[in-house]
Amino acid sequence: MVETAGCCGLLQACCHRHDPQKYIIQGEFEIDRSPWFSLCASGLSVAVRLYSQNMDPTTRKGIESENAYIMGKELERKKHEVLKVPTKVIKFKLKFEVTQDFGIPRAFVVENRDKKHEFFLKSVTLHYIKHPNLEEQKFHFYCSSWVYPITKTGFKRIFFSDQLYLPKKTPEGLVELRKKELQKLQAPRPKGKWNPWDRIYDYDVYNNLGDPENGRLYDRPVLGGSTKFPYPRRLKTGHPNCQHDHSRESGPASCFQFYVPPDERMSYEKLQELKNNFVEALIRFLAPESTLPHLWDRECPDFVNRVAHFFVPKAAISKKDVRFIRSIIDFCRTLKLPSSHGGPSRSDPSEEQDIFEDIISFYADKEVEELDNSDKQRLEKLVPKEILNQVVATLALKRHDVSAQLPSIIAEDKFAWAEDKEFGRQMLAGANPVRIRKWKWQEADVSLLREIIEKMWEYDSESPKHGVLKEMKWNKQNWEALFKEKFNQPQWQDFYKALVNDRVFILDHQYLEKFLTMINGKGVCAYATRTILIAPDSLPVTLQPVGIELSLPGDSPRLVLPQDTLLWEFAKFHVASNDTAYHQLVSHWLQTHAVVEPFIIATRRQLSVMHPIHRLLDPHFKDTLHINALARAIFLNAGGILETLLFTGEYSMELSSHLYKEWRFDKQALPEDLLERGMAKPGVRDEVVSGPMEHVESDKSRNKAATGAEQKKFEVDAEVELVLEDYPYAKDGIEIWTAIETWVTEYCNVFYLNDNDVKEDEEIQEWWNEIKTRGHKDRTEGWYDINTFESLVKALTTLIWITSGLHAAVNFGQYGYGGWPPNRPMLLRKFLPRDGELGEMSYMEIMKFMEEMLPDKFQMKLAIAVMDLLSRHTSDEVNLGQTSPQKEDHKSIIQKKFEEFTKNLKAIERNIKERNKEYLLMNRWGDAKIPYKLLYPDTSKSMPPTSKEKRKHHPEKADINEMGIPNSISI
Structure with a gap:
């Protein structure tokens, strides 16, 4: 009204x-x-x-x-x-x-x-x-x-x-006002406490994560400003320093009372929405279980069969064995199992359940009246008081019937996640598709593959003897000769083809080794892992893991192969746990949220609101400073949620600082990232085009019968050529990247006539200089000079890609994949059994071992709740391609170019829908039946659907959905 x-x-x-x-x-x-x-x-x-x-x-x-x-x-x-x-x-x-x-x-x-x-x-x-x-x-x-x-x-x-005006083209009557406004934003910060009305944009190091005055357990190193702990800068808040350590900043009285400039604060409505989402997630997953029938009772026979077949090949198990396993499971439910990771012990035998049943029960229908006391006590240390009070108050008002939607990874098939090919598929289309790289002919990679081959010989009596490998020189030519002469058995052909066709890949988490002594001394059991995978040279492409190396400081690496059956399954848990920590701390937090923050501060300080680039970037910065401040106060702080859930514990942010040493801005461009990881080869680049294209790509996976206007494609010029055609993140991402680059090029063309215009733009030069010398002061490499039109476009495209496409790809799939903890456990509490131990273990002992290996019940429930919260879209999101910088003048050239950008995104939507229909593109669905839509633009939807609408229209896949690519990192 x-x-x-x-x-x-x-x-x-x-x-x-x-x-x-x-x-x-x-x-x-x-x-x-x-x-x-x-x-x-x-x-x-x-x-x-x-x-x-x-x-x-x-x-x-x-x-x-x-x-x-x-x-x-x-x-x-x-x-x-x-x-x-x-x-x-x-x-x-x-x-x-x-x-x-x-x-x-x-x-x-x-x-x-x-x-x-x-x-x-x-x-x-x-x-x-x-x-x-x-x-x-x-x-x-x-x-x-x-x-x-x-x-x-x-x-x-x-x-x-x-x-909009470039500085040198500012009308005479506005020159002084323009300078005056920027001078206010650049003015030295006032002394004393900052007020809500202060418009202060300044940089600070991460000296507010710890709480040393609360004891040594809550002390954390200062991140940023040193060679040991480099880090992007954050927004300075003006909070006073700690009394006993003036290098540290004290926190606010409440995690919702920190300083954020008024125009960077999210709306009251959105903040309430986030709080309510948090409350709902906690109630849904942490409430006591009801007397309503669980999924176990409805699916028990099938469930027991699948548990049995998870460990033993179907052909080797009989109905009698199934009945025996069921009796063991029933017996396990009566055991009293102590927690080995700080959680409460279970004392009521009637509450004991099989580990998988226990997890599935989180999602079942239930009636709740209050929060479990033990859960409440642990939550008091993790969750803001006002959130916890709201949970308790909400439950006290009336009895609640709650249920949770199953994560997509188990919605169609509860055991597809355990398959090797699904394990590999998620490296290309899962929650963290940005870490896998191609295997290289370098010493570390070659030695690992050599060890895998040598160990495979132990399982293959017809293969050559070990001496052949030990004496041979390891290069590509000798490999080909060896495979041709000796490895003619069918079981070696996949290796041979993958090697000669350059289709060997690696997921490397070896960087963890230097942290393991500290991490494993804190009650968790973690390895540094490297995983080798191979892929066929034709569609369908399925990444097949062939070996996992697990390393501990001071010990020889342990190599596990698929032939090691149950050990192999346990090794995959450790790989998934490592990848989950990397995803949360690096792919998600560091490489999107944290690295963008200095760009926002510099933009507010150095670019006038009249500057065209300020207007272009502004939608991509919405609410980011506020959401980052919330993250530091609730998730990243000492003793906070991520330290509790991730195996990296109190060393989590220190680990992200270590990996920031590898970060380079020039490698954040998607084509450069793919080239750097060997997941793409250089292509022949044509001139960037601006309009929606009708060219149908020559793609062996496409439906050749597609005709009509609805089948128009967005043409991507060949800046890079993907090594794996069925790499959903890269395939969709390159199209999004190209559409953004085309739009940015056309937009900048309106204001910059040549390279000199870029060089002479004093605001842009100061902006870029401040980003390099203050915002990312600890990273001196990877910055190119913005002295040409091309370099400006590349920088802006990269920045917009990070805030939109990259963040969407690593954020909104969290519940779909991580909402089932066995698929992506955040920590593990057991090392692998030693050689020979598994053969001596009964089924009962194996089930007990697995339960003790996975996180405790509280940690799994809290992890599910957090994944639920982080994966939700908010009601005020604006998607990529929905709002033009030129809002009113529909006849302006900017508006017309933006409309072309939107049309390009719509064409990409059609491309994605078509690719998701192709049965040969296995990585776009997998056995879990999850369509890849994390990079689906969805420009037509003005507002995400309500929870009620989700249940009505998207009952089976609400966690990985067509809700678009938000402009900014605002969740």
């Missing part, structure tokens, strides 16, 4: 007579999300003055209008109406007197004279009432900013029109 308050706004009285020698400009001011009726506290609560783009020759400033006022008397008259019918938006009409030479208004200054209350100025539209040349023209200002009382801020707010 919109309420309009009318007032002439001229001077201080409605009876003011218009000077016939002056023109009248009428303005409509739209205020949103504010207690606006409080502005009636004074007679003239808000003063507004317009500035022309023309310079006054006398003052050498922009020509000014008279002040106009939002009148308190008019608001007082309507106050009682608003209290009855609340309004979200109110519009004020003001009139300004200007001289005849005033010309086009391009800026205005607002002075909030109310002593207590701020308001959110959404937009302003101005037009002349009578003007011989400009009467039909409207002048738009998209403010979207909080205006605080001048008694608090000490200065007036400046707003500029929707028109």
